[in-house]
Amino acid sequence: MTHLAAVMATALLIVSVPASGAAPFERGRTLAEQGDAARGIVACAGCHRADGGGDEALGAARLAGLEPAYLATQIERFRAGQRSHPVMSPWAERLTPVDIAAVSAYYGALAPASNARAPSDVDAAAGRALAETGDWPERDLPACVRCHGPGGVGAGAVFPPLAGQPYSYLLAQLQAWGTGRRHGEPMALMGAVAGRLDADEQRALAAYFATRPLAVADPADDLPDPSPPPATASVSTPAMTVAGANAVVPEHLGAVPAGRAEAASRFTPPSRDALPEGPLGEMVRLGARLFRHTNTDPRSAPHVGNDQTCAGCHLDNGRRADASPMWAAWVAYPAYRGKNQRVDTMAERIQGCFRYSMNAQDSVSGQVPETNGLVLDALQSYIFWLATGAPTGDTAMSGRGYPRLQPPAEGFDRTRGAALYAEHCALCHGAEGEGLLVDGEVVFPPLWGPRSYNWGAGMHRVDTAAAFIAANMPLLDTVRLTPQEAWDVAAYINAHERPQDPRFDGSVERTAARFHASPFDLYGEPLGVDGAVLGQGVAKD
Template sequence: MKPLLTALLLAAGSAHANPVTMEDQSQLKVPDAQAQPRFVPPAEGELPDNAFGKMVREGHALFVDTRRLMPEAVGNGMNCSNCHLDQGRMAHSAPLWGAYPMYPAYRKKNDKVNTYAERIQGCFQFSMNGKPPAADSPQMTALSVYSYWLSTKAPTGVELAGRGYPEVAPPAGGYDFTRGQKVYLEQCAICHGKQGEGQKVAGEYVMPPLWGRDAYNWGAGMHRINTAASFIKYNMPLGRPGSLSDQQAWDVAAWINRHERPQDPRLVEGSIEKTRLKFHANDGVNLYGQKVEGVLIGQGTGH
């Protein structure tokens, strides 16, 4: 009997005596935000000229041009590469090489052990406000193969430096919408538009919208102010990561996430309050179901 199978059977037999604690990957953790990433994903020139290489290229194309190539699965103006920069390669931007080797994993978000395919399906449902492709679909296979290839020689089950979005601690004085609006207009609007509408060329988004009907929905991880602040701090403005202070990152993340966006697809009995209590009350720092300046946040762009 193989050692791994033996260990699993022994663990199952003693489950009551030694309960297994499964890692929650609802929010990615980073072992050391200051650690210099050492893992280097393979270069495109290393791809073999065979069926495997062809599928990796297909996955890459879907990853960077998702909205156009998978219109049946994407319900907004996003591509996978909008949140996972440099084609899923960039450290501190939830790179695929940091994610693929960590699955299967338990996620509190859906209270189950997720396969990597299920994790991607979640991105389609929430970040892309769409309809997840089937786990055994050609598109899902290609995206998974692309992720696998970027993870070539990465250790399995080890949190590599550069994985996820490094945590940015909340400022002592909290966040401020007014300051956030100022930062947004000065640093973000040139790409994402004054009203968060993004930019289009020939009818296709070249810069993603940050709020409104074509943005990520209220179930996406980026709706958390703390998650958005971490992404912004380490990746934005484009080409100048780290140029904003922690305070500015939190302020502008709060400003972005006080605006309406598509409804959480997990809406409970048509009730924002029931949805808030079930899914948002203990999910980081977010505004869903709260009133800001007398306006209920989380009504969705259909209201």
Template sequence: MSRPRTTLFAAAFALFVPAVVHANDRGDAARGAALAGPCAACHGGEGQGGAAAGVPRLAGLDAGYLEHRLDAFATPARKNPIMSPIAAGLPDAERRDLAAYYASLRPKPLDEPADPKAAAGAALAERGDWGKGVPPCASCHGRDGLGVGSAFPPLAGQPARFLANALRSWVDGGRSDDPQGLMGGIARKLASDQVAAVAAYYASLSPVPGQSPLPVLDTALPDDELGKVARQGEAIFRDPQAHAARFVGNSLTCANCHLDAGRRADSAPMGAAYLLYPAYRKKTHHVDTFAERLQGCFRYSMNGKEPPLGDEVLVALETYAFVLAKGQPVGTKVPGQGYPKLPPPAQAADFSRGATVYAGKCALCHGPGGAGQKSAAGAPVFPALWGADSFNWGAGMESIANASGFIKANMPLGQGGTLSDQEAWDVALFMDSHERPQDPRFTGDVAATRQQFHDTPMSMYGRTVAGKVLGAPSR
């Protein structure tokens, strides 16, 4: 592959999500309260909605999200015999005021009987149905269902009937206002029983932060002492900040780069990786055990420190990978192992083109500045792709080749394979051309560190982008 071209990026990000409304454009809650009388007929005097009728709760929803919904109702993108004429008759300022008012109200949990379908819905929300290409709902709406920003609304505590109808509306053409077509694509893959189950699950959760525990899911892991340790490994994999905090230095999770909790092909599945160790690695210049490979993940990808060999964290993760690998031939390449290796791009990877791809396909989730996004309760949802909370310069994802393969196969989430090879190369270069935490192997000199550890066209470490030498210590 030819050397990637790094041009200056002068264009501002055009984060296309119309749901994003800047604070200084928001409305006035007091004026909104004066306008809300007619709304109460369906949504209730406190905006809590109506479970029996399937009327959504508005209280506590993000103001930008609410404003966008009203805007959509006023267009053919969102068709509703009641809401469409109402929204069309509201001036823009009144839509903003109403959105500000309902955002200011406190949500309340639903008073509905338990639905036995909720257990199946919890599995779909937490694990998705990757066989259909359906990622977990929690990947975008947060594990607590409390939503993320203006584009990914809270689902927790919304009436089950409303949630099920909303999913069906993506399918029957009642709405088409989803950013990047994400929800329409997912809803069309769900069976009717899955729609009912996931709606029942989210209706069972509280919209108040901290009131709903995360679900305990049945798994295919063994129901014995080995399985007990493997389950701990899966828990660490999904949430290392909660279960291995002393070794973690950022907000990333193992599952950010190894989808479906390390099971998904073409996202470096853990069972397939386990088959290849012990192995000689150029990165370490010796034969690594699988446990040593895991140590590197903590040191580089998690920007933390290596758990000592034999530590319960490493034992649990290795046990989890072993269980996932059972039945597969040791020492062999299996389909979907690692990340796909893309052919060289037709044109040299380009920073400016990558910025355009990022703005249109990635910024919705990872933010215009690449810093990721957290849920309304402050829990990490979308990982940081660069900056202080991301992986450091020693991580495998700083390789443009690795990043392009992962992106092509898996991103945008739920729409893997929709980017062209060229777009994947361009946006990988763009992502890896931003500053991030220092390589722990830093020698004290950027040029020497590049020569020793990053001497490849696939690394931007030590290169100059927009007048800044990447990896150079701040002065």
């Protein structure tokens, strides 16, 4: 077991049995408040403050309320030279694994606190667009909150809170990643992110998150706030600039991932600032909100029976080419669908998403949203707006759906897929495919089990999932799977149980023959635990 692994195991043990953790907690408190002069260990509180809320003037991070495993990992990174700081580096060198676990447990148990503030000469609101929506079309840059949780409050032990971190600390870290001084995190995510931001953007983002509340109050929308009024020019600046001259741009940037189609000129949906005025604009805004918060918004949540949202698959809130962008879908409906053996309107197509991908059968209402109701009208208004200017009836828009993959010459292998999943997917989606929610908001959607899409959803098919993965996963393009790897990992994911197909007629065999007769469909195959036939379904927890 590596040193780091030992530390994390200890930390997890402490967290999971807090009652018996009084001794480590007290040891952590002592180190935090007093240090250990004999060993040359300074008190944490000297810089991070007694409440653990960090220090703006010193650039010291907020620690209070952070995940102990995250804190322990960071101390280990200082020890490993992946982070560097004149005080922290020697301090970390002097700690034992037990010290690390103790002090991590102590700060993790403190009530969240923050002493952050943004400097008066930086407009905190200017960072909102990049933080909440990123800049995917231009720079393959997902929103910060896509990993760091709604409002940047943090997501699990890997993605720490940004909200309430001191401005000076956040800015220093972005600069350290951008120049390579800080490194070593999984899949080199933050190096890539920081390398795509210019100095103004780094400041704007640091200021934005420094001033965010520590807990999710009202999760942000995908569009600029209607009030206070849309920001001045400084808001749009970040999204329009490109990575600065002194930014480190990873070599692979600019290469097109295996599954993504190269497109010289692609359709561009309207700017998020360009909402229609009046009631239609309000409906578009509501639709954008439901698209992102489908499972939590009180209007759509009664129809969602799992932990999925529209935006979970339709990336960049339905804007992203090669991730089933909604602008390409709008102009292609009504359309005949072999799945339903009928011509579906857009309203009916969206109801299909609720029925299958969002498993409406296990929702509070048990039903998909009604056709003329607010939910479907708002979603259609949003999708219609995204398609502004797109030619009606064009079923071949560049970027529609996902680029289809050739069937793999040697088939697919879920055992190979399991290893790939552990290496590249589990970080976000969880070792058991359980995904990650923060305050009910989906950060990483569950990929199997009772909270995932059901056996009738398009994504349960290996070919569909492989195509999506090849073009889009992992979310940031620092790692790209080959087509074969995408097939394998898709097979692994879809060889797990999930909620029953709503078309189930009481017999897996009959349902398999009727709706799942494809070599890319594992429903009805003996691939479950101990060779069980897949398609039993799993009940909602």
